[in-house]
Amino acid sequence: MPQTTFIAKTPAFDAYRHASREQLDGLVAALVKRARDLDPQLHILAGDIDGAGIARQTAALFERFPDPQHRPPLFGVPVGVKDIIRVDGAAMRCGALLPPVLFEGPEARCVRMLREAGAIIFVQTATTEFAYFEPAATKNPHNPRHTPGGSSSGSAAGVAAGLFPLALGTQTVGSVIRPASFCGVVGMKPSFDRIPTDGIAYFSRSVDHVGFFCQRAADIPLVLAAFDPQPGGGSRPEALKVGVPAGPYLAQAPAGTLAWFETVLEALRHGGVEVVRVDCLEGIGEIGALHRDLTVAEFAVEQEGLFGEYAHLYRPVTVAAIERGRAVPADRVAAARMSRGNLRRELTSLMDAHSLDLWVCPSALGEAPEGCGSTGDPAMNLPWTHAGLPAISLPAGRGAAGLPMGLQCVGRFGQDQRLAAAAARLETALCGLG
Template identity: 45%
Template structure:
């Protein structure tokens, strides 16, 4: 934002990172928003954690990379905060902090003026205390927002297979309880085999992510590499070793994956996919931002997703329910998520 220095969670001189005010800030100001300030992020939206603590359990991570944004909303400091998601940096911290996180379809909120991580994946998103807050903000921030007609009752898909096996037993148990409640409320839940090649999906996503991270930082890293934190250095070094043709192959893999997921979605008549927002509650300590694996396939595909607060672990850590819609179907996702929230008795939770 104009008048506020940009650090990107790093020790680099802020003047090096200065640039025009982000379009998303322009839109907020045009809508009458009052900017309280900037929040902390993991270094350059990668994996080196910032200083932010989880407001529910200060000894635990708030998630990341958009850690300060999620924590600020959870602590009641602001009603709305902006974050970015390259892999899991909105959905996961929203779940860890017990707030609503919205990651729209890739490119739906312009990224102009935002420091890049991996431009083929980077997506702006928002954190709010409840779904009503997202419904208020999304039309102001997203391009070409349309008025959604009556949502109707969605058919829900559960992606069976190795993907769900990455969630911890407690998170899976809570997820199954939510599914049972939805079925008791009269909604149809379909279990559909999906991501049978999940390990390959993850590998190809990382190829794009690391390659583009290294290219985004090529100039800065060459000049200020000594100021980068070890976790970011390691990611950049990996990216420097990835050939352009490998990144191109990964993007071609993504197009084939999109076709397969679209076919599975249509074949099963699924309106929304459901999954845990994170592998479990927020990990203890501030040395990690947690595991982004539950968001990774949806982020790779560029699909819109929400994290709704959905209960707590036995130790009181928030859990989230991830709701994923069709590409470009952000309006329907929000409308149908409200149906789910009412069915679960989570309205305004």
């Protein structure tokens, strides 16, 4: 079967927002059919599609918002939800073998906010086990022999394959930005705590972010509006100055990725963007070690109540993380938590000193690796997640194997709409990369 069979664009958000009842029913029915047809090959879904439940949601939307002029920002937009985020009426499994009853609780606040914004909760999406590194069965829609990335595997792959136009994911290291890059879609990890995390199965409360996937940078402000009705600061900039984080952080990328990145930078310059190189992240090795220690230590605490009784149901990679986490000293955890704020201040000071609007760098070390036994390395995402800064991955051409590559754009803390506006400007400059 040709690779392109699995890739599709869903209609723009406005097609759902301005649809009549009959039109919206038709749009959603087409997505339901596509999801059911493709999931046996791509393994994107974590649960069954509740057609009757979707129909009830649609009917309720038109009852609540009969006037098309006063519809909320995501009216009628179907959303996939990563299976570590609770949804009323659906069993949450966390990609694990444990009984789903163990994960029951109130619906996640971010899901409730999407409902209030008019979204249709469409289906749950596959995740790696407990959002760590044990892969889900999900395949990359561009080439099923390659990983879609993780841990938000089903959410990224589902948007790429045209099963739904929007999906929620989470990121503790690189679980939104990296799969967005591998699957050739737009992904955003907002500023830390911008989207509420209560109602998710936490991995590491100090750094877990809720993020999302969509197909166009133009979609991002509408999604952010669902979580903050008056965000401000989102006007499209006429001029942009971006910083390249030169030094040991960027040197982690292989030569082929760095060559692609130079091509991207040239496209940005051609589009009128000023590019400057800034030495930074000299201590990337220790930043990475602190982040990893913090996350596994907090994961061990989160799992303590279940692991004693159900250890035999945990997969080996997850067991190893819990055992490592138990061994991390308390003073090391405290130092790691403190380092998050220190890194944020350091990066912000550099942005101020060089008058930067944002940072740009690769979203991943390269294209999606072949095979589905690993979800790829999150090294390019780690420091930005550690600092809690907002990040967006934009599709930016393809690598040597013909698979998507992504440009990671990182903004100032709390200025998510401003970053989204800049990303829309950069998306235009990148459109010629293919």
